[in-house]
Amino acid sequence: MNWRRLYAVLIKEFRQMRRDRMTLAMIVGIPIMQLALFGYAINLNLRNLPAAIADQSKTSASRQFVMDMLATEVIEPVMPAQSPDQLMGMLRRGEISVGVVIPYDYERRLALGQEAVQILVDGSDTVVQSAAQQLAQIPVGEPPPETDIALPDRQTTVPLPERPISIVAFYNPQRVSAINIVPGLIGIILTMTMVMFTSVAIVRERERGNMELLIATPISRAELMIGKVLPYGLIGLVQTSLILLLGVVLFSVPIRGSLLDVYIAALLLILANLAMGLLISTRAQSQFQAMQMTFFVFLPSILLSGFMFPFDGMPKAAQWLAEILPLTHFLRLIRGIMLRGANILELWPDLVALLGFVVVMMTLAILRFRKRLD
Amino acid sequence: MSESDVAIRARGLTKTFGSLVAVDHVDLTAPRKQIYGFLGPNGSGKSTSIRMLCGLLTPSQGEIEVLGLKIPAQAEVLRQRIGYMTQQFSLFSDLTVRENLEFLAAVQNVPGNKARSRIDDLLDEYHFQGRSGQLAGTMSGGQKQRLALAGAVIHEPELLFLDEPTSAVDPESRRDFWEKLFELTDAGTTILVSTHYMDEAERCHRLAILDRGRLVADGTPAELTGALKGRTLLVESANQRQARECLLSVPGVISAAQIGNSLRILTDGQGEGTAVQQKLQQALDNAEPGAHITPIAASLEDVFVSATHREAGDNAALAAAEPPR
Numbered sequence: 024m025n026w027r028r029l030y031a032v033l034i035k036e037f038r039q040m041r042r043d044r045m046t047l048a049m050i051v052g053i054p055i056m057q058l059a060l061f062g063y064a065i066n067l068n069l070r071n072l073p074a075a076i077a078d079q080s081k082t083s084a085s086r087q088f089v090m091d092m093l094a095t096e097v098i099e100p101v102m103p104a105q106s107p108d109q110l111m112g113m114l115r116r117g118e119i120s121v122g123v124v125i126p127y128d129y130e131r132r133l134a135l136g137q138e139a140v141q142i143l144v145d146g147s148d149t150v151v152q153s154a155a156q157q158l159a160q161i162p163v164g165e166p167p168p169e170t171d172i173a174l175p176d177r178q179t180t181v182p183l184p185e186r187p188i189s190i191v192a193f194y195n196p197q198r199v200s201a202i203n204i205v206p207g208l209i210g211i212i213l214t215m216t217m218v219m220f221t222s223v224a225i226v227r228e229r230e231r232g233n234m235e236l237l238i239a240t241p242i243s244r245a246e247l248m249i250g251k252v253l254p255y256g257l258i259g260l261v262q263t264s265l266i267l268l269l270g271v272v273l274f275s276v277p278i279r280g281s282l283l284d285v286y287i288a289a290l291l292l293i294l295a296n297l298a299m300g301l302l303i304s305t306r307a308q309s310q311f312q313a314m315q316m317t318f319f320v321f322l323p324s325i326l327l328s329g330f331m332f333p334f335d336g337m338p339k340a341a342q343w344l345a346e347i348l349p350l351t352h353f354l355r356l357i358r359g360i361m362l363r364g365a366n367i368l369e370l371w372p373d374l375v376a377l378l379g380f381v382v383v384m385m386t387l388a389i390l391r392f393r394k395r396l397d
Numbered sequence: 398m399s400e401s402d403v404a405i406r407a408r409g410l411t412k413t414f415g416s417l418v419a420v421d422h423v424d425l426t427a428p429r430k431q432i433y434g435f436l437g438p439n440g441s442g443k444s445t446s447i448r449m450l451c452g453l454l455t456p457s458q459g460e461i462e463v464l465g466l467k468i469p470a471q472a473e474v475l476r477q478r479i480g481y482m483t484q485q486f487s488l489f490s491d492l493t494v495r496e497n498l499e500f501l502a503a504v505q506n507v508p509g510n511k512a513r514s515r516i517d518d519l520l521d522e523y524h525f526q527g528r529s530g531q532l533a534g535t536m537s538g539g540q541k542q543r544l545a546l547a548g549a550v551i552h553e554p555e556l557l558f559l560d561e562p563t564s565a566v567d568p569e570s571r572r573d574f575w576e577k578l579f580e581l582t583d584a585g586t587t588i589l590v591s592t593h594y595m596d597e598a599e600r601c602h603r604l605a606i607l608d609r610g611r612l613v614a615d616g617t618p619a620e621l622t623g624a625l626k627g628r629t630l631l632v633e634s635a636n637q638r639q640a641r642e643c644l645l646s647v648p649g650v651i652s653a654a655q656i657g658n659s660l661r662i663l664t665d666g667q668g669e670g671t672a673v674q675q676k677l678q679q680a681l682d683n684a685e686p687g688a689h690i691t692p693i694a695a696s697l698e699d700v701f702v703s704a705t706h707r708e709a710g711d712n713a714a715l716a717a718a719e720p721p722r
Contacts, residue, residue, distance in 0.1 A: 025506070027503050027506075027509065028503055028504050028506070030503070031499070031500050031503030031504055032500075032504075034500075035489065035492065035496070035500045038491075038492055038496055039489065039491050039492065042491045042532075043491065231485075231487070231490070232483055232485040232486070232487035233487050233488075233489060235453065235483050235485075235487055236481065236483055236487035236488070236548075237504070238453065239451060239452075239453060239476060239479070239481040240476060240501070240504045240505055241473070241476045241477050241504070241505065241506060242504045394453075394472075394473075395452075395453060395454065395455065395469075396448060396453045396454050397454050397455055
């Protein structure tokens with residue numbers, strides 16, 4: 024290893040990066056965009072569903088029930104209604120997602136313990152349906168209300184538990200998923216950007232003919248590969264810091280373990296992904312192919328790592344597959360460190376798995392890279 | 398030629414890509430401190446040959462010895478001693494002139510204390526004063542090519558491979574470029590340069606003509622043109638097109654190329670010079686009375702046409718044999 028040559032490659036990469044505005048924008052833009060998307064936009068706890076309420080009872084008790092329902096902010100009345108027929112029409116036309124019927128004899132039904140309120144739901148959207156289930160669990164007076172739904176075409180029956188559970192306890196909009204998502208998001212963003220940047224960076228040099236010049240010089244494979252990878256590693260750490268900072272400021276995400284452990288875990292994932300990017304670059308013939316192969320790795324990472332769906336709920340075969348993805352191990356590490364306050368050494372199996380991944384991938388990449396054109 | 402005078406020696410050099418034979422049993426001997434040219438059309442195997450000689454491609458067959466080193470086995474040692482300028486501009490277009498040279502100096506192991514003065518000298522010598530901070534990608538074709546040459550010689554290599562260095566530059570830049578090449582050979586550098594320009598080929602000390610992977614001629618430009626003595630004629634007539642058609646039907650005429658108001662004729666060299674001239678004059682008297690024929694000196698273009706004409710004949714036969722679409 025000749026340090027001067029390695030340093031020359033490093034400096035060259037930084038200079039090129041500084042002039043590549045698109046990449047610079049992506050380095051900062053991707054974390055911010057993803058954080059905003061996952062933190063704000065993608066929220067499985069629905070609020071403000073368009074609704075109409077037909078209160079035929081018009082008593083103080085029924086008005087109280089309506090107020091309780093509105094207080095959850097799950098539904099938002101968008102138009103007036105008098106009868107169940109009207110509500111069904113609105114549902115069919117897609118003007119509302121939820122209709123509430125309070126019958127004339129609301130108080131008598133309550134007293135008799137009969138079903139007192141009907142909630143009509145647009146069953147074509149399963150997310151709305153599950154939101155309405157939560158809505159139906161508002162406590163109403165003494166005997167619990169029962170709801171039933173009967174709608175032509177898009178009809179659905181919402182089964183309800185015997186005893187209504189307080190919706191306040193069950194549905195808490197403040198418990199947004201951001202806290203669970205942000206640590207995982209570090210992994211997602213690093214996986215996406217690191218693999219892509221390195222694989223594309225090397226293939227681009229090959230496409231532009233720079234590589235032919237480089238391999239005709241005395242520079243060694245390791246100098247070239249390591250010199251290419253290190254600057255991007257630094258970028259990865261900058262991204263990690265950015266996500267952590269935004270997560271803490273915007274979503275009050277806790278960092279219960281040590282910050283050093285967080286960075287160690289992040290650095291390992293960065294190196295694993297960079298090595299993977301290098302390996303891809305030894306195979307890909309064009310920048311487009313490099314992108315394709317990046318997504319070939321990225322999609323299973325997102326779907327199988329436990330970021331989107333609970334790991335334990337997946338079939339065994341999918342779990343085995345997930346074990347060879349660096350993101351799976353990183354998620355276990357980062358959630359343990361940030362949310363449960365674990366020490367990184369307590370999570371040693373995942374630490375070892377990531378380290379092993381880095382060593383194997385980097386070795387393969389350097390071995391596969393030839394200072395030849397054929 | 399004694400062993401120490403030879404920079405490049407190749408025997409039976411062959412490269413196949415699948416069923417395509419890109420280079421077909423080529424033998425080469427390039428002397429030191431001279432400019433050795435590869436002349437040939439696109440796809441004749443010039444680039445592939447150069448890449449094999451500097452160890453970037455592994456030959457399918459044949460032996461290579463460059464600067465006394467066995468290639469490709471000792472390619473890594475060779476890389477310290479050669480400069481290579483690729484056909485496509487291969488410096489970094491998003492680095493400045495100086496940054497590119499700094500990078501190459503480090504990568505080529507030019508000692509740190511020497512590198513700075515070497516770069517300053519090169520910037521001066523290659524006319525980049527005041528431009529050292531300009532991005533390489535924003536320069537003109539001629540400037541890029543000068544920069545690429547400066548980059549290729551930064552470590553003062555013994556041997557320089559230049560793959561069609563002037564294909565994208567104007568005539569004046571080409572002239573300047575060749576002046577630089579002669580300065581380098583004066584200083585003791587051996588240069589192997591490929592080109593498809595006849596005027597550049599004429600400047601080489603020695604020349605190999607490649608056609609579809611095969612070596613069809615090899616020698617100094619004077620030797621090559623001298624071999625065609627008596628076979629080139631100039632025809633001046635009123636109607637060149639008519640004269641050309643008439644002459645092409647005469648057996649022994651290889652080509653008749655229109656050059657402005659005259660025709661340049663290349664014959665196959667069968668028979669005595671004056672007899673051939675008489676035969677042509679007779680043929681012309683019928684079709685184009687008043688046409689005037691004079692013998693002229695052969696050019697490299699004639700050499701090229703003569704060397705590749707057999708192949709072209711095969712080609713025409715092949716095309717004729719092909720079924721109509």
